[in-house]
Amino acid sequence: MIDWDDVRYFLAVARGGSVRAAAEGLGVNHATVLRRIGQLEERLGVHMFEKLPSGYRLTAAGEEVLEFADQMEASSHQLETRVFGRDQSVRGLLRVTLPPPLATHLLMPDFADFVRLHPDIEMEVQSSGELANLTNREADVAIRIVYDRKTLPLNLHGLKGPELFGGVYMSRDRLAASRAGAPDPIRWIVISIHGIPDWASEGEVRTTGVPFRITDAGAQIVAVRQGLGMTTLPCFVGDADPLLVRVPGTDLHMYGTVWLLTQGETRKTKRVRLFTEFVSCRLAAYAPLFAGLSISRD
Amino acid sequence: MIDWDDVRYFLAVARGGSVRAAAEGLGVNHATVLRRIGQLEERLGVHMFEKLPSGYRLTAAGEEVLEFADQMEASSHQLETRVFGRDQSVRGLLRVTLPPPLATHLLMPDFADFVRLHPDIEMEVQSSGELANLTNREADVAIRIVYDRKTLPLNLHGLKGPELFGGVYMSRDRLAASRAGAPDPIRWIVISIHGIPDWASEGEVRTTGVPFRITDAGAQIVAVRQGLGMTTLPCFVGDADPLLVRVPGTDLHMYGTVWLLTQGETRKTKRVRLFTEFVSCRLAAYAPLFAGLSISRD
DNA sequence: TCCAGCCGGATCGATTTTGCACCACCGATG
DNA sequence: CATCGGTGGTGCAAAATCGATCCGGCTGGA
Structure with a gap:
């Protein structure tokens, strides 16, 4: 055998x-x-x-x-x-996968609230790199940003969240310096292999043609803060950062839609139901932030 | 995991x-x-x-x-x-399951011929007690005696063999003694829980109403040889035993049909094909013996 | 050309798994 | 009431497995 x-x-x-x-x-x-x-x-x-x-x-x-x-x-x-x-008990393991920026810049405090509300739920956040596979039960709940609704897996149950917009951001200090007369153009900061998006207009600030390439999203933001250049960021990241401002003259653009995905059987679990209800409620509250309406334009 | x-x-x-x-x-x-x-x-x-x-x-x-x-x-x-x-190589394992009496009283010499013909085939005969499950791959070929064709598993491929008849046998010496004038009736020998079959007529020899019960089929035959009583046996067992004779006045009865069963995928194997062809050929040659036609009636 | 990075394979000590013997328990049975 | 055959459960020593490491070979890029 x-x-x-x-x-x-x-x-x-x-x-x-x-x-x-x-x-x-x-x-x-x-x-x-x-x-x-x-x-x-x-x-x-x-x-x-x-x-x-x-x-x-x-x-x-x-x-x-x-x-x-x-x-x-x-x-x-x-x-x-x-x-x-x-397993209908509240006590137990609950695994959530989501894009790293959502975890680090926005939802982690909410997760903290959730585990404070339900001390018996052992929560595991998987925000490292690639998407976990729900069908393989690598995670119980997935929070994803989908760009095309047709790419949603059919075997999963989806709960639609708010829409997500992005903008072009740069260092607040650098913008002030630029307006004060510093003439040198700044660079586009792009993530690794991605190029400069077609829809990106330069706005009021001149840029050089040569991009600055970086691999890590966290390092990217630091680079922007340092005034190294400007880049596109989701509004909930850029607007929440006091050191950054939107580049004047640039427009918001649609990034995608937030979805809460669960799988058929695990969805019946009390833990999963509690979590999805909690998160969808918080996400709805964040809708203006996601849409880039939470701050007044300069 | x-x-x-x-x-x-x-x-x-x-x-x-x-x-x-x-x-x-x-x-x-x-x-x-x-x-x-x-x-x-x-x-x-x-x-x-x-x-x-x-x-x-x-x-x-x-x-x-x-x-x-x-x-x-x-x-x-x-x-x-x-x-x-x-696996299309001749060399390898071939497992066969069959009822013990078929193996001990008839087919074992044929199996010996087969392994002599194909020295590379490692053969395993499972004739101990219960039927092996082909679907579980406990065996590759099953030789079975089926009483009702409808009981054949649908997922298996069946090759129909000869029909099998049985008769009523007793010790040759005991019959001679009975005819010489010994008046005492003899017993029915029945396997454990089985009773005396309805179709069984006593023929010329008187029996007592009390059966002799025995559990082992091998011991049953020994008991008949000792003149302890008479019993029903497949013809290929009774006719081949020189110490036994059919009880005069009794008829043959249908026992069942020999079937050669194989499973879909394993059936394609060269080993299995060789074996089934060989065995079905031998079985056909044994058809008169199975039908009880190989000896002249006394 | 060389070298770094990957691959499969082999070795050996450490760790885990297994088998054995034993125990307590329960129910049927003489 | 004692016994016996069956059950699950538990330490402990032996055996099998695993992990770290090293090795040779291949490949692609500097």
């Missing part, structure tokens, strides 16, 4: 493309993955991977195995969500 | 009804099962069993888990049969 958990390792390798990537995702040593895959191949009597120098690639047999491994994973996820959905 | 293999332990306990029974079936120590179930319950945050003195019984949550655990098992079995079906 095969070890069912080996199938989980198999899936990780099939998706990761290499033993080391799979080990990374599984949170174990790559030698372990190597051994488990070897054990599974031995017990099945089939080689499921070609061992290339660049990594592991599925053989024809591996492709066929993958199909049923996916089925097992789906059943496993359904199993987990089902038992989670049964 | 849960350990998928724990789900396999869960299934064993849910079906076995107790930790020890599950451990027996899994071939591990019962303490291990205890720990794995505890680990799974802890990770899911749900108690899936009531711990009764008489064993483990599923809770409502456990029932829901069972549904998806069954799905996982089905996927796992499909995975195994799929890779087995891909």
Whole structure:
């Protein structure tokens, strides 16, 4: 009889493309993955991977195995969500995934209020990098900014939140200096690979053609504060920062819409219901801030 | 993340009804099962069993888990049969399940011929007690005697073999003694819970009303040989035994039909095809023996 | 050309898991 | 009432697994 958990390792390798990537995702040593895959191949009597120098690639047999491994994973996820959905106690774990800026610049105090209101809820905020997969039960609730409603996953239940606008911001001091007569143009600060958006007009402040590239969103804001240049930011970030001002002559633009996503079974949970109601209420209160109406224009 | 293999332990306990029974079936120590179930319950945050003195019984949550655990098992079995079906080499394992009398009294020499013909096939004959489950891949080929065609599993592929008749047999010596004038009636020998069949006529030999009960089929034949009584046997057993004769005045009766069963994916295997063709050929040759036509009536 | 970064594979000590023996408990049975 | 076979539960030592590390090979870019 095969070890069912080996199938989980198999899936990780099939998706990761290499033993080391799979080990990374599984949170174990790559030698372990190597051994488990070897054990599974031995017990099945089939080689499921070609061992290339660049990594592991599925053989024809591996492709066929993958199909049923996916089925097992789906059943496993359904199993987990089902038992989670049964759990109607307030006490327990609640995992939320959301874009980092929303967490750091706006919602963290609200989360603090929430856990103060419900001390028995063990909350886990996943705002690191990539979107967690709700279907895989990596998280119970997802707060996302969607740019096109058609990209919403169909298997999830969505609760629409306020619309989100962005603007062009620069350092308040730098703007004052510029108006006082400093003639040198400033730069556009763009996130890594993104270019300068088409809709971006320069407004009253002249810019050089050469952008300043930066990878980290947090560092980007610091750079703007330092007067290094100007950049586009969501209004709830830029307006809330006393060191920043909107660049005169620029317009607001639509960023996207905030959505609260939950999954079918977990949605029945008391914890999830409490949280979604709480957050949607707070989000509604933030609607003017999201829309960029909370401050008077200079 | 849960350990998928724990789900396999869960299934064993849910079906076995107790930790020890599950451990027996899994071939591990019962303490291990205890720990794995505890680990799974802890990770899911749900108690899936009531711990009764008489064993483990599923809770409502456990029932829901069972549904998806069954799905996982089905996927796992499909995975195994799929890779087995891909295996077109002659070398390898071939597991056959069949009723014990067929193996001990008739087909074992044919199996010997088969393995002599194909030395690379590792053959495993499962003729102990209960029917192996093909869907669970406990065996690759099943030879069964079916009494009603409607009881054939729909998901299996069946190859119909010869029909099987049975008769009433007794010891040759005892019959001679009876004819020589010994007046005492003899008994019916019946298998454990079975009674005396309705169609059974006593023929020329008087019997007492009290049956002789026996549990083991092998011991049953020995008892008949000893002249202890008479009993119904398949013709291929009774006719082949020189110490036994059919009871004069009794008729043959239909026992059932021999079927060769295989499962969809494994059926494509070269080993399975070779075996089924070989066996069905031999079975056809045995058709007169099965029908009770191979000996002349006394 | 070289070198950094990735890959799989092998080794060895540390950690976890397992198996064994044992206990307490319950129910049926003589 | 004692016994016996069944259950779950628990320490402890052995065995299997895992993680850290090193190694050789490959690849792509400086």
